[in-house]
Amino acid sequence: MLTKDQIAQRIAKEVKDGQYINLGIGIPTLVANYIPDDLDVILQSENGLLGIGPFPTEDQVDPDLINAGKQTITMTKGSALFSSAESFAMIRGGHVQLTILGAMEVSENGDIANWKIPGKMVKGMGGAMDLVASAERIIVAMQHCSKNGQSKLLKSCTLPITGIRCVDMIVSDMAVLEVLPEGGFKLLERAPGISVEEIKSKTEGKLIIEGEIPEMNFAN
């Protein structure tokens, strides 16, 4: 099983030079640590910044400069600040090319549920519904199963959904899967030491397996 950092590391391989990217809270935030230095990408923070830099040193901490997870941040060279309306104009208008976010459930037709568990406290969807309804490409970082072993890759979501037919790829702790436009999880890679059979048994939704499924490679 992959660690959270390994999930982030694997997702980082999907990043392409020149992309504008929105990273959600949690594992997605870790992806920034694994983007190769030779790629020029720009991270968007939906509270109004293009060009998120590293976390600040103690003396750089500025309460007027935070990310969407309310963490203190810095800005890279060439960054730009703007309002929330402009920020979501960017997102909704399809200018942010890649969105990486967490999920509680994904269905085989690409629906995602990640904002609400009925009966439990509701915190709100924040920017997630806008992001999933708008981004060109959406990659989900998630655990393949719940704590009691139930698959989270489903035929259809059981939780209130965040967006429909929007997820393009999933990197779970067990596998990398593409969500096909016609429906179905196409298995692309296995986590080291995880068999295709195990993935099959832990995927409730339609799993598509074609040919040999390689193990993920964390070499480079």
Next chain:
Amino acid sequence: MLTKDQIAQRIAKEVKDGQYINLGIGIPTLVANYIPDDLDVILQSENGLLGIGPFPTEDQVDPDLINAGKQTITMTKGSALFSSAESFAMIRGGHVQLTILGAMEVSENGDIANWKIPGKMVKGMGGAMDLVASAERIIVAMQHCSKNGQSKLLKSCTLPITGIRCVDMIVSDMAVLEVLPEGGFKLLERAPGISVEEIKSKTEGKLIIEGEIPEMNFAN
């Protein structure tokens, strides 16, 4: 009959302290010359400026600073620059309190026609349709009659209209008239030397005359 400058001078009396005002091209532009110095008002230019100042001196001329009539201008202290979208957000959102513009025809229910003469060259409506659809208060500066003596204050407009039920007041070369919400031109003042009878004969739309109609006073 009032001169263009006198029409502008009379309209200037309608201006209230603290107002944000949009002045159209032509006579409305002249209104700025007659606003009393003790009133603080801010002139909006729909191409992206709040705080139009006087025309520039020769050495102040800046091609990057023009008004909606494409004339070179200056900025007053405390002015602000913005995009056309923000400018019309201001106008449409009702933040510009007073709009003064010219008209070819006004109907007794407050419709205005000022952008197109069929068969002649069409130049376009520019910002006029947005302004008349949005402003809290609209004052029209116009000639009471066409060159061949036809009334331009009509039962209903004959030219393609710019906006419906929007004109609040008319200052023509013959009279000051309020357009009543229920319809009709209520005569408020006569131009010096012009009789009520003359105004009656030159107003095709419903004219409402109550009591004595005073002459305009240009004293102060």
Next chain:
Amino acid sequence: MINKTVKNAQEAVQDVFSNAVLMFGGFGLSGIPENSIQALLAMNINGLTCISNNAGVDDFGIGLMLQKRMVKKMISSYVGENAEFERQLLSGELEVELIPQGTLAERVRAGGAGIPAFFTPAGVGTEVAEGKELREFDDKLYLLERWLKADFAFVKAWKGDTAGNLIYKGTARNFNPMMAAAGKITIAEVEELVPAGELDPNQIHTPGIYVQRIFQGKNYEKRIEQRTVRK
């Protein structure tokens, strides 16, 4: 130039009334109108509808207004980190309307810009879409969303001038510019108030036309929710 300066927060907020609709700029605790919130807390009003991306924390920001039971309804996108909020919500004392963050930003922008309704893709197929018109444009589905306006909007800027022009700093800008435009009465508090003419007209984020009252704020705490530093 029109002078919109008022003496302080107390004077600025004095006519806020019970059951009014209020907007508050800020994202988390960043860029919130701290002084105005303090002044509102001293008033004997309640039944308020508060439109704000977040609801503060238990002991700071709008959270304090919740503690004082001044708020009838919150319209927000994310309301975590607030135990009293949770208690009031579960007990039914507080109404909550949750809105996708981009839809919230755009609805407020629409309120200021005179756009009564617009179509957006956020929330299609979710419970957010319930009761809303759904329409297809160019092979994609969208929801019709309405504008939001307020009786009073409270915003916080970095610099401002006496004509009401505002400049924000960093990501403390967030919802402030749209809310400034969507308030019938907009009250701006600034860290530095200067005479009209001292700010570069080309750098104004909120033109003064949107601001009815402005005052020099004081004692900004600027609390940080997630202080995160480099190792």
Next chain:
Amino acid sequence: MINKTVKNAQEAVQDVFSNAVLMFGGFGLSGIPENSIQALLAMNINGLTCISNNAGVDDFGIGLMLQKRMVKKMISSYVGENAEFERQLLSGELEVELIPQGTLAERVRAGGAGIPAFFTPAGVGTEVAEGKELREFDDKLYLLERWLKADFAFVKAWKGDTAGNLIYKGTARNFNPMMAAAGKITIAEVEELVPAGELDPNQIHTPGIYVQRIFQGKNYEKRIEQRTVRK
């Protein structure tokens, strides 16, 4: 930081194709992308749809593209001061769609912001309303208007950096920011191009995300239509 610099206007516009939809920033002749227009004039393309508030004058700006018969359709709010334009329009060689200026600005803004349609009061009861959905909100009538997008958007800024961030000057800003966001490929020309990091992030008018190519412009004429001076 992503570097979007291209050598010059020729390189920037080289893939513009016949029958493309183009947007041009500018109000009158102020803030128009002079260099890009010159480079387009040297190309063998036609059938263009041009979205621009105005159509230039006979011998400057988009007027020159009309002279060369490159334009099939103009979408504008005001097209006076142009005899060749008038001739082509009356002879039926040129299609023209006239749009209220605020509606044009908002339709372009909507194109960049992913809003496929919105309601606006401008044009209700006029010929602009023909064929459009009319709807009442809060006792006022509004028209449904659609977004506008372009294959290429040409904008002109005062300063820009290699990441595509732009700062405009004076009223030369006008339609440029919205058009920058509404172009599939946005080409920015600037009076002064600086390395990323030299512009204050807080003063950027157009974030670089909207700009695909940027170049240092040259030989700006900045013609004035109505030179007006104080007596």
